[in-house]
Amino acid sequence: MINDIEIIKTEATKINEVDFDNLAFGSVFSDHMLECDFKDGKWHAPKVVPYHPITLDPSAKIFHYGQSVFEGMKAYKDAKGDVYLFRPLENFKRLNISSKRLAIPELPESYFMDGLKALLEVDKAWIPQQEGSSLYIRPFVFASGNGFHASPANAYKFVICTAPSGAYFSGKVKVLIEQTYSRSANGGVGFAKAGGNYAGQFYPTQLAVEKGYQQVIWTDDTNHEFIEEAGAMNIFIRINDTLITGPTSDRILDGITRKSIIDIANAEGIPVEVRKISVHEVVEAAKNGTLKEMFGAGTAAVISPISGFGYKDSDYDLPELDNTYANRLKKIITDIQTNKSEDPFGWRYKL
Incomplete structure (x- = not known):
């Protein structure tokens, strides 16, 4: 359990620019994201920060050797405005199964679950209540360490981004x-x-x-x-x-x-x-x-x-x-x- 996750809130929300009745899948992104870095042999505490571009060195190993895994999840609001996830521990377990296969350090459960809860609490208003809509959640981990040598990286980044979305497919x-x-x-x-x-x-x-x-x-x-x-x-x-x-x-x-x-x-x-x-x-x-x-x-x-x-x-x-x-x-x-x-x-x- 992480008692205190650092939260840095955005200075200006984008939510008023969003048409929640006409949401394409995964193209509008919420105000905040979760970031967590692996360096010096361990995962450091996650933090919630404003959604922003990630800057990497051209030699970052993600570009050359493809160490990258991800998950797909959703958060839902019911008629009373309460927020629910669906089997989130299964996503956490599978992320670590994927990470292990690609020689990426596995995440502690509390970093995933407590970080996710903190992020959703900050961006709760972004979870749509319209029928068929949800907040799509994309956790991912990639190699951020530098070097051209064909070997696992020495640094990684865990990120969770979210996107309010309508139905993914229509029709057969x-x-x-x-x-x-x-x-x-x-x-x-x-x-x-x-x-x-x-x-x-x-x-x-x-x-x-x-x-x-x-x-x-x-x-x-x-x-x-x-x-x-x-x-x-x-x-x-x-x-x-x-x-x-x-x-x-x-x-x-x-x-x-x-x-x-x-x-x-x-x-x-x-x-x-x-x-x-x-x-x-x-x-x-x-x-x-x-x-x-x-x-x-x-x-x-x-x-x-x-x-x-x-x-x-x-x-x-x-x-x-x-x-x-x-x-x-x-x-x-x-x-x-x-x-x-x-x-x-x-x-x-x-x-």
């Missing part, structure tokens, strides 16, 4: 099952939220967009035989009444929304299978009419329905259903997040 997306490029490989860093994982996705996604798709379905790196993730999200596939998602591995992120959906589905009596699912199985299900739904799951969008997919120059449309698992599960999870329902799982964290 059409996806392309990838047959050439891979998101990650066995023994790699696919399970970590490393910045480079996402940079490597951009080019194949651009190629898919040029073909008329909005996103890519990633497959395994060996034979492109098994479905793994959807863009930057975990993926769920419904065949008949069974919901299927791949097991986590070196290549697949242990998504917090993913495991929440699995627990909710089990509680709701929805059959769930966590297993490998082949592209062939999905294509055959689409052909014989047993493929009912596909959707991505992640913090930003919660659940993003997929309207159809392309594979080997053929397109397959999913049926229009009146009562989808996607809508049902999204309502349950967002009602928990925004304090509109009971929380039988103990996931909601009140500030």
Whole structure:
């Protein structure tokens, strides 16, 4: 527990310039940020400061060797104005799992949690109350130490920035099952939220967009035989009444929304299978009419329905259903997040 976190408040708030009824995702930033430095072999006390640019030496190792990890979280306000987080300790644990894989020093829990609470208290007014809106929270750690030698840095910076945001996606997306490029490989860093994982996705996604798709379905790196993730999200596939998602591995992120959906589905009596699912199985299900739904799951969008997919120059449309698992599960999870329902799982964290 950190008793005293230094707080330096901005001299002039930007909040009056923001149209909270028309918020794009992650493009407007709150007044303050949290900063914490690792140097001389230890993490120093975090502090809340005005949002500002970060100045780095050109030799800072983040530019050359890519030591950078991040998380995505949200804060919500209920009808009474109370503020809630959703499973924040899971984000803290995963940040340290990612950090360890990239040889970044792990953070103390109190620095993450107490620093986050202090930041949200200062910028509480930035948490929107409009339906579907939230305060997106981006904790990240990167190598700030200098030097061209290919080795871990001797200094790092932990930052939390926040951005009031509306809904991440609107409508359904059409996806392309990838047959050439891979998101990650066995023994790699696919399970970590490393910045480079996402940079490597951009080019194949651009190629898919040029073909008329909005996103890519990633497959395994060996034979492109098994479905793994959807863009930057975990993926769920419904065949008949069974919901299927791949097991986590070196290549697949242990998504917090993913495991929440699995627990909710089990509680709701929805059959769930966590297993490998082949592209062939999905294509055959689409052909014989047993493929009912596909959707991505992640913090930003919660659940993003997929309207159809392309594979080997053929397109397959999913049926229009009146009562989808996607809508049902999204309502349950967002009602928990925004304090509109009971929380039988103990996931909601009140500030």
